[in-house]
Amino acid sequence: MNTTLIHKIKTSFKEQFKTEPLMIFSPGRINIIGEHTDYNDGFVFPAAVDKGIVAAIGKSDSKTSSIAFAVDKNEIVKIYLNDLKPSSEGSWENYVFGVVAELQNRSKTIGNFNIAFGGDIPGGAGMSSSAALENSVVFGLNELFDLGLSKEDMILISQKAEHNYVGVKCGIMDQYASMFGIENHALLLDCRTVKSKPFKIDFKDHELMLINTNVKHSLSDSAYNDRRSVCESIASMLKVKALRDAKEYDLESIKDQVTPENYQKALYVIQENERAVQASKAMEAGDLKTLGNLIYASHNGLQKQYKVSCEELDFLVEQAKLNGHILGARMMGGGFGGCTINLIQKSETESFKEFISEAYKNQFNKECSIYSVALSNGTGIIQ
Secondary structure (H helix, E strand, O other): OOHHHHHHHHHHHHHHHOOOOEEEEEEEEEEOOOOOOHHHOOEEOEEEEEEEEEEEEEEOOOOOOEEEEEOOOOEEEEEOOOOOOOOOOOOOHHHHHHHHHHHHHOOOOOOOEEEEEEEOOOOOOOOOHHHHHHHHHHHHHHHHOOOOOOHHHHHHHHHHHHHHHHOOOOOOHHHHHHHHOOOOEEEEEEOOOOEEEEEEOOOOOEEEEEEEEEEEOOOHHHHHHHHHHHHHHHHHHOOOOOHHHOOHHHHHOOHHHOOHHHHHHHHHHHHHHHHHHHHHHHHHOOOHHHHHHHHHHHHHHHHHOOOOOOHHHHHHHHHHHOOOOEEEEEEEOOOOEEEEEEEEEHHHHHHHHHHHHHHHHHHHOOOOEEEEOOEOOOOEEOO
16 A cells, blocks of 8 residues: 555645544556446456555534545535535546435435545546545545445445436446455456455466556547447347346347447447456466456457447557467456556566557657556555
């Protein structure tokens, strides 16, 4: 955990509010495979990481408002508990407002509070800083005001905050992975039952490396909601609850009733769901070659069928394929920017970093950022 960040947030809180805070860490996440399957009631394979949001929170004596302080942006926003409504689109405070509003929707009474937060999740990396922030707020308020919420309750509140205040109809994966992460494990999560099976991650002489394109194309949120509605309408045509219940031959039966583009989107989801299950078996068997092939296949589907990739992501994956020491690579997250996740031989990591940094700069005239991550425990109090 980032001790410098913890110190910075705690100090900022004490200087601003003159009291000792409760300190919370809520991690970001990676997802090994299973992309865009979560809102189709399918399987995903995320893990919490050692980068995330640190929040300092405490009760306030104020009779009028609560205060949220985004330390990294040096911005302060007042929260009026009796008059909550979303801010303009894209404002960070909507994540905080949304959690408070969803608590109130559950008839939970909270008093005024102060919160200061900051993070070390790289911006736009597709590592769910939003879920980490939501979870840190709901976890902190649950502790402060003794609301009696379970972790399961908390992630549903975080998800609803994103739906109703941010306007992204996300699945449950991000909030779940951030809340329930287990150190050195990935979680095979069934998004219908919201139950997971932990898998100890030991890639032996390989490791996971993230490469951030440092681009975020503006399509992402609208395209995300569009993909979700396509999936729901095809599930409805197939008379199933979600695409997780469909097989390829079911989809074939309505092929002439949907556009070729939407057929491919639904086909991708059905195939990706199967890949997530196969990946868990490959991991259990220690078969990294098969796992890597599944990861490459996932990217191919995201690029050509689901169409949520972009030129920068595709370039990074194509370069990875040319390197025999990289077993698998794919885009990770909602798409249109963010990171690729790469399963690379440890002895090759440094030389590939040098190579890809230069190649990316030459191709796009901008830098990519590269990081290794350790798998971490989920949201909790910093002792």
